[in-house]
Amino acid sequence: MCLNRMEMILENLGYNKVLEEYRKAHHLDSFGIGRVISQHKDRYTVKTEDGEFDAELIGNLRFTATNKNDLPAVGDWVSLSEYDENKALIHAVFPRKSTVERKAVGKLGQTQIIATNIDFGLIVQSVNRDFNINRLERYLTICNASKIEPIIVLSKVDLIENQQLEKLMAQVKDRVKNVPLFAISNQSQIGIEKLKSKLTKGKTYCLLGSSGVGKSTLINTLTGTHFMETGEISQSIDRGRHITSHRELIVFENGILIDNPGMREVGITHNSDGLATTFDAIQIMAKDCKYSDCTHTNEKKCAVLDAINHGGLDFDTYANFIKMEKERMHFELDLKERKKKDKDFGKMIKRVQKERKNNKY
Incomplete structure (x- = not known):
């Protein structure tokens, strides 16, 4: 056709x-x-x-x-x-082919849509104060839960020495496998052309990251325009001020970009597939645990704990997985509680309506 x-x-x-x-x-x-x-x-x-x-x-x-x-x-x-x-x-x-979402802040068992019909997630972290691999794994989990391909972008590399940058990139590659990694600077244009070559016309890229990491500036750099307003660099904290207050979709020759407000909290929802993909090494190890419902926290003959003790699994990776798994389980409990409250509220409304109807006769 x-x-x-x-x-x-x-x-x-x-x-x-x-x-x-x-x-x-x-x-x-x-x-x-x-x-x-x-x-x-x-x-x-x-x-x-x-x-x-x-x-x-x-x-x-x-x-x-x-x-x-x-x-x-x-x-x-x-x-x-x-x-x-x-x-x-x-x-x-129209039906959505993908939905990028996170736990809604301050709302029991609810999710918040970040954007829809996304092909790739551009996870942006600056190499100065924002750099945090645990947070990076959270964004990866959001991408994996949404079945979209993640791309990691380390920004503001002009602020550090090459030796320090190489060290940070090695840390990322050690914790995160088989995900494209780019180091860029909007100021000096380092790595921009390499990142542009990764983008495809007609594909949609959602930018994910904290406030001040340079997402809006990156959009302006990639498009060669000034679509997005950007803040001045704060000398005290080495980062731009948060500007974006709502989501924007921008079309340009190399693809489609969606900017987002910086997220202070990246809450995990009940989607276990995202965690399983992000921490696939732990999932593989878990198959050798003695108990099928092993929590990997204190059980005997736990293959995951054995791997930590024998140097086969990085403890920081394990600790971040356990933290997010607990968040996921809490979200499931909150979701069940919210559904119960909604159901009880519905029953109350029906009962009141029935009583009012009966009182008329």
Whole structure:
């Protein structure tokens, strides 16, 4: 099946045959199609073949959503209709091929969508105060849970000596296997062309990292423009001030970039597949444990603990795995508790409605 002119234009946004087949199968041909490039509360900016539209949801789509994750997010493909100049209504959200999410801060058993329909996660860490391999493994777990390919980017390498950089890169390679690693500087342009060569037109890259590591500056460097506002470098902490307050999708010749607000907390959700992939060496060792439900903390004949004692497993890697596994288990308990509360609340509403009905007669 050949793509028509509209699809060729949308192809730069990541549109493909699977999306077009879904569109036709669900009789959405009469609507326009676009991709959400930014979100501000309940308003969305959607990019289409005809330009950008300020869009909002139709009432039915809003009221049938069971939670916030059912609503459009940056990266989503949507069907829409124009009702005024540069204004549109969103009628449907297409199925997501991937969803990057984390534990919602301060909310019991809930997740927060970072972005959708992502192909690669660009995990950005600066080599000065931000460098932390434990945090790096957290971002890797988010990528692996979402089934997207991670790429590690060490930024601000102009701030340290080559010998120190080589040491940091060796630490990363020792803990993280088979993940592309780039060392770059937005100031001196070191490594930028190598990173650009890794990017592919039509693919979507989500930038992940803490505040001030240079994500927005990297977007400006890669695109050769000033899409994103950046802060001045603070001399006291050697990093830029946090600027990005919402998610933005930017299309350029080498691909599609999604910037995110810096995340102070990278909470782990209940997805165990992400942890299993990030710490695959531990998962392989665990097969030799005496007990199938071994927690790898105090059991006798635990293959994982034996590996630590005999130098076959780095203790820091093990400690980070155990910490995140406990977080995952706590999230599962919180999720069950929230579902129980929602169920009890639903029963109460039905009981009140029944009592009110009976009192009328």
